[in-house]
Amino acid sequence: MDAVLQALSNHGRRTMLAELKRGPATVNQLAALLPIARPGVSRHLRVLREAGLVEVRQHAQFREYRLRPEPLRELDTWLGGYRDLWQRRLTDLHSEVERGKREREERA
Incomplete structure (x- = not known):
């Protein structure tokens, strides 16, 4: 790799x-x-x-x-673990942004 x-x-x-x-x-x-x-x-x-x-x-x-393409597939598999990590973090960030929007709307 x-x-x-x-x-x-x-x-x-x-x-x-x-x-x-x-x-x-x-x-x-x-x-x-x-x-x-x-x-x-x-x-x-x-x-x-x-x-x-x-x-x-x-x-x-x-x-x-x-x-x-085989070596690229191997690399993609290896990167998959990191992709999952970032996906979870981005999902958490999205949830936090949405929560902040709801709080601002409730105050307005």
Whole structure:
């Protein structure tokens, strides 16, 4: 999971993942999304591959990259416990705000 979090920490890599969510793409298609040289794009793709977030297939002279959602599902499961914590806190905050509104309405 550390490799996934590290990979997601970079805006350019998140941009590539967002594009791959729409479907497979070549290196050139992904490079067009970023204001960096092609070697930088290749380094980002290597990080994504090593984290298990993308897979690559060779088609003739082109490499096609595809999103692998499994590591994101694992991350989502891990974040679920924190999501529950924040949801409870937000529910408590909502209740407190509503209580304050009722008290102000009763005084008016």
